[in-house]
Amino acid sequence: MTTSKENLPIIDLSLRNSTEGKVQISKEIQKACKEHGFFYISGHGIDQQLIDQLFSLSKRFFSLPLETKLKWRMGLTNREYLGFFKMGQEVTYGAVDYKEGVYIDTHKPTDLKENFNQSLFPTAEEEIEFNIVGFQNIIETYISKLKELGQIIVEAISISLQLPSNFFYEKYTNNPFLMLGLLHYPSFHDIVNNELEPDETLKKEKFGVGPHTDQGILTILYQDDVGGLQVKSRNENEFIDAPFIPGTFICNIGDMLDKMTGGYYLSNIHRVKYNLTGRPRFSIPFFYDLNLDCVPELIPCDFANLGEKPERWDKQKFHEFKGTYAEYFLKKINKMYPDYIYKENGQL
Template identity: 45%
Template sequence: MHKTIIPIIDFQQIDNPEHQVTIARQIYHACTEHGFFYVSGHDVDDELQGELMEKSKLFFALVESEKLKIAMAKGGSAWRGFFPVNAELTSGKPDKKEGLYFGTELPDDHPKVNAGIPLHGRNLFPDYPPGFDQTVLAYVDAVTETAQLVMKGIALSLGLPANYFYSKYTSDPLILFRIFHYPTQAPKPAQWGVGEHTDYGLLTVLLQDSVGGLQVKSKGEWIDAPPIPGTFICNIGDMLDKMTGGLYRSTPHRVLNTSGQSRLSFPLFFDPGFDSKIEAITNIPDNIREQDTSQRWDKTNIHAFEGTYGEYLLQKIGKVFPGLRKEVL
C-alpha cells in the first residue's frame, strides 16, 4: 500500500453513536492539519467503480473528433460535455488534461431549467461506449450518498447537529461530477496536469485510478496523496473554509503525471444548493477570519465574499473556460 501522512478515516460506523465521537475527532484533526482525508467504509460498489473506469478509458481512447461530438459548447448553460487538452485554465494557464463534465440529470421541464439557472439541465453523453450514461448516473447517485454521510461527520466534528449541512445547504445539493484524463508528462514540465488551486464548494470526493500524481499543499509543503485501494480521498472546499472562518482551510492541490501512463481521476464536487446563502457557523470563534491573501493561490480572501454559492461559483468558472463564458454568465 502507498504511504501518506494524510489520515484514513473509516466511516462505516458513522451512524453508530458509540463510534461518532471517535470519527468526529479524526475528522477534526484531518481538517485542521491537512484539509484532506481518505474515506474507507463507504458503500460505493467496487464493480460500479471498475465499470466507470473501463468505460472512461474507452471514451478517452477515441479520436478527438468523436469526443468533440459532445463538446461543452453544445451543453449551453448546463455546462456539460467534453473539453480537449489545454482548453481548461487554472490561474490563466492551460492544464495538461482533457475531461468530461457531468451533473445532476434534470429534464427540460424542470423548474430550475425553465428558469434558466446556470449549471442545471441535461447531460451530454457519448454514444460510445454503450451504457456510459447509466454507469455515470449510478455512480453519481452512489457517491452523493457517501458525501452526505461525510458531511454528517464533518458537522459532528464541529460540534453541530448531524443534519446541520443537510438542513441548511445540501438537501438539494449542486452536484458537479468530472472525469479527467491526464496524459503522461515530463518530470519537470512547463505545464501542470492541473495547476495549484482550491475547490470552490463544500466537499470533493475523489476516486483515483492506480497511477497517482495528486499533490497536496499541507502546512506549506507539497506532499503526495496517492491512490489507496478501497478509499476515496476527500478535501475541503472554499465554502467550508468560509463557513468555519478558516478553521477548516481549503487546501491547495495540483496534479503532475510523470508515470509514463495515462491517468484517470473522478472528482465529485458536493456543493451547497445554487441559491444557498453562505453563512458563518456561529459557534466557531470569529478570530481566524483574517487571511493573508498574498499567500493564497488566487490572491483572494474568500471570507470577504457575501452572497449565494451560485454567485461565487459563476465568478470562478468563467475564468476556467473563458471561451465559454458567455454561454453561462
C-alpha cells in the same frame, strides 16, 4: 485513525453505525480539516465493481477520436459548464492544464438548448456505435451513490463542528449542486514539443492541474495508481503526495466550508503533476456542494473552543465574497474556461 506514509489521515466510515463510532469519526474529521483539508475514507460502502465499470467507460470514452468527443463539448446544453473539454482548454490561474475531461451530472429535462438540440449524454445508439454501452446508466448510478456518501460525510463534518448532524442539510444541502468529473492526463514522457508548448513557455513549470482550491464544500475523488495528486503541506513550504490507496476515496473540503468556518477548516491548495510516467492517468472527482441559491454565512459555532485557526497559505480573500453559491461558482468557472462566456448572473 491511521495515516498514510504521507501523513494524510485515513478515516474509517464503517464506524458510523454506533454512537461511539460517530464521535470518533467526527474527532478525526475535525483534526483532518484543520491540519490538511484532506483525508482518505475507507469503509464507505461504494461497490468496487461500480467504480471499475465507470473507470473502464471513462478510458473507452477518452480513446475516441477528438471529433467524436467534441459532439458532447461544453456549451451545447443549458448547463453550459457541463460537457467535454479538450487538452489545453482548461486553465488554472492563467496557466494551461495538461488534461482533457468531461464534467457531467444526471440528465435534466431542462438541459436541452433549442439552438443546438444536443443531449448531455450519448444516445443508446451512440453508446453502441462508440463502444461505451451503459455510459449514462453507470454515470447516473454512480452520482446517486456518491450523493448519499457526500451527505454522510457532511453530517460527520456537522458533528465535528459541534452542530446537529442535519445542520447543513436543513440550511444548505437539501438540493445540493452535484457534478462528476471524468479526467484524463496523458503522459508526455516521450514528447519534447507539442502544439500546447510554444518555445517561450518551455521553461515554465507545467502541471496536469495547477495549484488551486476547490470552490464548494466537499470533493470526493477516486483515482488510479499512476499518481500525481499533491497537497500543500501544513508544516513545510512543500507539497506532499496523495497516492492511490486501494479501497479508499480521498476527500477535500472547499472554499465555501472554509468561508463558513471563518478559516478554521482549511480549503487547501492542491495540484496534479505534469504526467511524465509513461502511463495515462485517470481520475474521477465528485463535487458535493451547496444549494446554488443559498448564501453561505458564518456558521453558529464557538470556534474559540476548537483551537488555533490555521492561516491561509495562498492569501485568497474569498471570505469577503457576498452572494449566492451560484455567483461564486460562476466567478470560478469563468476563469477556468476562457474559451466560453458565462454571464455573471446567468442561470445554472
